[in-house]
Amino acid sequence: MSxxxxxxxxxxxxxxxxxxxxxxxxVAYKNRKLIRxxxxxxxxxxxxxxxxxxxxxxxxxxxxxxxxxxxIEAGLVKDYGKTxxxxxxxxxxxxxASDSAFFVGVEVKNNYINIGLLDFKKNLVKLSxxxxxxxxxxxxxxxxxxxxxKTFIEGLKDIAEKVLGIGISLSGRINYKxxxxxxxxxxxxxxxxxxxxRKIGIPTYLDNDSRAMAYGEFCSGVVHDEKDxxxxxxxxxxxxGVMINGELYYGKSGFAGEFGHIPFFQNEILCHCGKKGCLxxxxxxxxxxxxxxxxxxxxxxxxxxxxYKNIDDIKLDDIIxxxxxxxxxxxxxxxxxxxxxxxxxxxxxxxxxxxxIILGGRLAGAGDYIYYPVKSAINKYSLSLVNNDTxxxxxxxxxxxxxxxxxxxxxxxxxx
Amino acid sequence: MSxxxxxxxxxxxxxxxxxxxxxxxxVAYKNRKLIRxxxxxxxxxxxxxxxxxxxxxxxxxxxxxxxxxxxIEAGLVKDYGKTxxxxxxxxxxxxxASDSAFFVGVEVKNNYINIGLLDFKKNLVKLSxxxxxxxxxxxxxxxxxxxxxKTFIEGLKDIAEKVLGIGISLSGRINYKxxxxxxxxxxxxxxxxxxxxRKIGIPTYLDNDSRAMAYGEFCSGVVHDEKDxxxxxxxxxxxxGVMINGELYYGKSGFAGEFGHIPFFQNEILCHCGKKGCLxxxxxxxxxxxxxxxxxxxxxxxxxxxxYKNIDDIKLDDIIxxxxxxxxxxxxxxxxxxxxxxxxxxxxxxxxxxxxIILGGRLAGAGDYIYYPVKSAINKYSLSLVNNDTxxxxxxxxxxxxxxxxxxxxxxxxxx
DNA sequence: AATAATTAATTAATATTTTTATTAATTATT
DNA sequence: AATAATTAATAAAAATATTAATTAATTATT
Numbered sequence: 001m002s003x004x005x006x007x008x009x010x011x012x013x014x015x016x017x018x019x020x021x022x023x024x025x026x027v028a029y030k031n032r033k034l035i036r037x038x039x040x041x042x043x044x045x046x047x048x049x050x051x052x053x054x055x056x057x058x059x060x061x062x063x064x065x066x067x068x069x070x071x072i073e074a075g076l077v078k079d080y081g082k083t084x085x086x087x088x089x090x091x092x093x094x095x096x097a098s099d100s101a102f103f104v105g106v107e108v109k110n111n112y113i114n115i116g117l118l119d120f121k122k123n124l125v126k127l128s129x130x131x132x133x134x135x136x137x138x139x140x141x142x143x144x145x146x147x148x149x150k151t152f153i154e155g156l157k158d159i160a161e162k163v164l165g166i167g168i169s170l171s172g173r174i175n176y177k178x179x180x181x182x183x184x185x186x187x188x189x190x191x192x193x194x195x196x197x198r199k200i201g202i203p204t205y206l207d208n209d210s211r212a213m214a215y216g217e218f219c220s221g222v223v224h225d226e227k228d229x230x231x232x233x234x235x236x237x238x239x240x241g242v243m244i245n246g247e248l249y250y251g252k253s254g255f256a257g258e259f260g261h262i263p264f265f266q267n268e269i270l271c272h273c274g275k276k277g278c279l280x281x282x283x284x285x286x287x288x289x290x291x292x293x294x295x296x297x298x299x300x301x302x303x304x305x306x307x308y309k310n311i312d313d314i315k316l317d318d319i320i321x322x323x324x325x326x327x328x329x330x331x332x333x334x335x336x337x338x339x340x341x342x343x344x345x346x347x348x349x350x351x352x353x354x355x356x357i358i359l360g361g362r363l364a365g366a367g368d369y370i371y372y373p374v375k376s377a378i379n380k381y382s383l384s385l386v387n388n389d390t391x392x393x394x395x396x397x398x399x400x401x402x403x404x405x406x407x408x409x410x411x412x413x414x415x416x
Numbered sequence: 417m418s419x420x421x422x423x424x425x426x427x428x429x430x431x432x433x434x435x436x437x438x439x440x441x442x443v444a445y446k447n448r449k450l451i452r453x454x455x456x457x458x459x460x461x462x463x464x465x466x467x468x469x470x471x472x473x474x475x476x477x478x479x480x481x482x483x484x485x486x487x488i489e490a491g492l493v494k495d496y497g498k499t500x501x502x503x504x505x506x507x508x509x510x511x512x513a514s515d516s517a518f519f520v521g522v523e524v525k526n527n528y529i530n531i532g533l534l535d536f537k538k539n540l541v542k543l544s545x546x547x548x549x550x551x552x553x554x555x556x557x558x559x560x561x562x563x564x565x566k567t568f569i570e571g572l573k574d575i576a577e578k579v580l581g582i583g584i585s586l587s588g589r590i591n592y593k594x595x596x597x598x599x600x601x602x603x604x605x606x607x608x609x610x611x612x613x614r615k616i617g618i619p620t621y622l623d624n625d626s627r628a629m630a631y632g633e634f635c636s637g638v639v640h641d642e643k644d645x646x647x648x649x650x651x652x653x654x655x656x657g658v659m660i661n662g663e664l665y666y667g668k669s670g671f672a673g674e675f676g677h678i679p680f681f682q683n684e685i686l687c688h689c690g691k692k693g694c695l696x697x698x699x700x701x702x703x704x705x706x707x708x709x710x711x712x713x714x715x716x717x718x719x720x721x722x723x724y725k726n727i728d729d730i731k732l733d734d735i736i737x738x739x740x741x742x743x744x745x746x747x748x749x750x751x752x753x754x755x756x757x758x759x760x761x762x763x764x765x766x767x768x769x770x771x772x773i774i775l776g777g778r779l780a781g782a783g784d785y786i787y788y789p790v791k792s793a794i795n796k797y798s799l800s801l802v803n804n805d806t807x808x809x810x811x812x813x814x815x816x817x818x819x820x821x822x823x824x825x826x827x828x829x830x831x832x
Numbered sequence: 833a834a835t836a837a838t839t840a841a842t843t844a845a846t847a848t849t850t851t852t853a854t855t856a857a858t859t860a861t862t
Numbered sequence: 863a864a865t866a867a868t869t870a871a872t873a874a875a876a877a878t879a880t881t882a883a884t885t886a887a888t889t890a891t892t
């Protein structure tokens with residue numbers, strides 16, 4: 001493979017490495033900062049011209065030109081030719097070279113893994129969905145996970161060399177900054193991210209599943225210019241990713257967004273977290289399944305009556321499919337869940353005064369059947385002056401949000 | 417007065433004005449940015465030496481020295497002599513000149529006004545408390561407010577010239593960025609901040625009362641290095657100031673932190689906001705008064721039985737005083753309010769994973785009688801892994817938080 | 833079709849900043 | 863008490879970035 005390692009690639013890696021170097025000072029430091037800013041601008045906002053960057057960074061045109069030349073020399077940036085017309089000489093436009101670097105995103109679910117490959121310009125160039133895997137809190141399960149990722153990367157052939165990092169999205173409580181996972185694979189003194197990094201040999205970052213999805217949606221989903229955004233992941237459980245001032249919010253230790261376990265009901269339903277009355281106990285995929293099965297046992301009729309002999313075999317996706325096929329029971333129960341959830345979201349609106357709230361996760365697949373009950377409860381329960389500001393939208397990336405978010409997370413770590 | 421306006425003062429004002437100038441480019445822009453950074457550092461972290469600043473700003477020592485000389489020339493910065501010993505030649509230490517500029521903070525309450533004067537170095541040099549005033553939503557009330565502030569500033573004599581700005585803390589919904597107040601004095605097309613600014617002739621900024629208090633606590637109260645902090649203002653109503661990543665969080669339009677109106681109870685008590693079940697309806701100063709009076713009517717005994725003939729004359733401060741004098745009824749009812757509030761705060765902890773939560777506002781004057789019930793409810797209702805991170809403290813500035821916060825708000829606007 | 837007007841890119845001149853060297857001030861060590 | 867070691871401040875030299883001037887490329891106008 002080292003035959004493929006060209007002189008340009010060597011330059012490109014040395015420049016990227018230099019960007020991570022913390023020990024620079026003086027002129028070298030300032031140049032690195034400018035180069036980072038240029039790359040970040042390309043990464044987040046796309047191609048740009050030298051005069052534009054010059055104004056943006058408050059640097060002279062000759063200096064900006066010099067930095068761009070350096071980036072082109074290193075193979076990270078490409079000259080994309082002249083831009084569309086206006087008055088005067090047309091500027092050249094520059095941007096990232098899409099095939100100069102790649103990022104791998106891994107979404108670990110309970111019964112399968114999704115892995116995606118993102119190029120330097122945020123294009124999802126490969127996606128392996130539903131690779132068989134069973135998540136359990138054992139060393140063996142962890143080893144298996146690493147093997148699957150390794151195999152995926154080896155299968156990329158010459159691109160494998162250009163993979164700059166791996167982002168892993170995992171459920172449970174994760175401290176993104178330290179790399180520790182507390183809910184899964186907490187066997188060692190060493191942070192989980194380091195353990196995996198050592199096994200695979202590529203820089204690895206961990207994050208919580210809902211936050212990864214949120215990040216995908218923030219960077220290449222439904223979010224445009226909004227800076228204060230909440231992403232609600234309505235799956236088996238309920239969680240939230242928070243974007244504040246254009247950046248993911250983590251809190252002290254990366255546990256922010258535990259929306260599903262706020263004490264919201266006065267009920268006696270025991271949550272898997274050990275407390276009673278958690279939001280999740282009445283408004284989540286799990287709650288919906290329980291409620292649906294209960295209704296069937298009580299003799300209610302549904303499309304799913306005929307599909308399964310055993311009521312306990314009914315899955316969340318079945319209920320969502322049923323609703324999308326006009327099943328009255330599914331629609332009614334989803335609406336009830338939506339109303340309660342909307343009331344809790346109304347509280348979030350009062351607290352965060354967000355510009356946008358995104359409904360994501362599997363239950364968001366129910367589209368209007370979840371959207372309208374949530375929307376109407378928001379109007380009912382939040383202060384009108386405050387909720388006037390807040391748009392409500394359904395996730396655009398859908399099931400791909402997790403993988404794309406995990407890729408973007410690493411990309412941002414290195415470029416942002 | 418213009419006799420007092422010296423040549424140095426002219427320089428000083430021109431430099432401060434230049435700092436606000438948005439139309440600088442090139443070298444001038446960069447110098448301004450550096451000067452701003454130096455001033456901000458002095459303002460937030462205190463005095464510093466040239467070698468230290470040089471490292472901090474990644475600027476060479478000669479350049480840093482030049483900028484400091486300019487600031488001294490303008491009278492904004494002072495040379496405070498040599499620092500305490502270490503090895504080698506001891507550096508000179510520089511910092512803000514405390515008497516070079518002042519800030520006025522105005523806290524508007526329902527029945528009085530507090531006005532404070534802060535010097536350049538954050539010392540509260542004058543405080544006029546409980547100036548008689550009645551807040552009502554009329555033009556006359558607004559005029560009266562302006563007159564009181566004007567009188568205060570004129571009374572400062574030669575210092576009046578050096579007042580750089582006025583910060584006003586007002587209850588209700590306020591958009592800090594635009595200067596609009598929606599709950600009070602919303603008579604004109606023009607933002608309220610501009611209206612007042614025109615009347616008094618000094619740059620004026622508005623903010624919400626709870627946020628101003630929170631800001632006081634964040635900058636010169638109980639907060640040290642914490643970056644993610646919640647300040648709960650427990651007064652007649654309940655509201656919150658949020659600090660995220662070391663900065664006040666406003667949300668899309670400055671309405672973030674409406675903690676008191678989240679739908680938290682299933683009760684039928686109508687809140688003044690028009691909704692039912694708001695947090696405030698059962699856990700706030702108003703709720704406490706209502707509950708206390710109700711108990712007395714039901715025949716309960718209390719120290720306050722003898723003090724007032726008419727139960728309706730009992731005020732919030734009386735109940736807090738009673739508790740602090742071991743009145744059982746007051747203590748019990750405050751504890752109940754505290755428990756419910758603690759449950760709601762547990763939700764905040766799950767959502768924000770904050771490093772610190774501050775209990776402020778009048779009810780925080782009940783000290784341990786409110787602290788422990790809140791603390792115990794937090795332990796009961798939030799996820800232990802998350803709440804382990806969160807300290808709970810009582811406000812340090814107490815009744816002065818609002819005035820100090822209002823002063824600091826303007827100071828930060830100009831220096832931060 | 834030629835010219836003016838406009839903006840981009842490059843080059844040369846100027847200004848600014850940094851780096852290095854030197855001097856100054858101070859503490860610890862011999 | 864003298865000297866070495868250390869850090870700060872200043873001065874001089876070198877490096878670097880900016881500004882201004884020039885050339886290039888393009889569109890609108892005469």
